[in-house]
Amino acid sequence: MSPAERFLCEAIDLARENVRKGGRPFGAVLVKDGAVIATGVNEIHTTQDPTTHAELQAIRAASRALGSPRLDGCVIYASGHPCPMCLSAMHLTGIREVTYAYSNSDGEPYGLSTAAIYAELAKPLAEQSLKIAHVPVRCEDGDLYELWRDAASVSLDGSGAGRSA
Numbered sequence: 001m002s003p004a005e006r007f008l009c010e011a012i013d014l015a016r017e018n019v020r021k022g023g024r025p026f027g028a029v030l031v032k033d034g035a036v037i038a039t040g041v042n043e044i045h046t047t048q049d050p051t052t053h054a055e056l057q058a059i060r061a062a063s064r065a066l067g068s069p070r071l072d073g074c075v076i077y078a079s080g081h082p083c084p085m086c087l088s089a090m091h092l093t094g095i096r097e098v099t100y101a102y103s104n105s106d107g108e109p110y111g112l113s114t115a116a117i118y119a120e121l122a123k124p125l126a127e128q129s130l131k132i133a134h135v136p137v138r139c140e141d142g143d144l145y146e147l148w149r150d151a152a153s154v155s156l157d158g159s160g161a162g163r164s165a
């Protein structure tokens with residue numbers, strides 16, 4: 001069994017255990033330099049928080065463990081195809097690689113596919129079902145982003161390092 005297959009089996013084992021505990025069948029393992037540094041399972045059934053997907057929970061745990069919101073060089077092994085929310089979180093943290101075992105097609109008959117969201121996001125914004133409006137209001141007390149830039153300038157090197165979105 002390849003290292004990737006081993007980590008995927010670990011993610012699937014976590015997902016299986018989560019199902020036994022009343023949760024959804026999703027697990028994730030986060031690996032850095034060949035070692036597992038964090039794991040996660042889908043916790044929506046206990047948290048009532050719709051963002052507690054397995055991959056996000058692993059990212060949260062890894063960020064806590066490393067004391068940083070940057071997870072460059074880390075790889076995620078997920079039991080199921082990551083949803084767009086989790087994929088975005090990977091982009092935000094610098095994770096450049098994810099491998100999954102169960103596809104959206106595998107999940108479709110069970111209501112476990114996020115393919116519909118991917119299809120929606122592939123459309124131009126104006127054609128998506130979620131209404132997104134830009135109202136460029138500027139309130140009093142100065143510009144919000146200038147406030148941030150000026151606050152950033154008090155950091156030691158003035159680079160604003162680590163403050164990217």
Ligand SMILES: Nc1ccnc(=O)[nH]1
Binds near residue numbers: 082
């Ligand atoms: N890939 C996933 C889809 C849905 N929920 C999860 O936790 N993970």
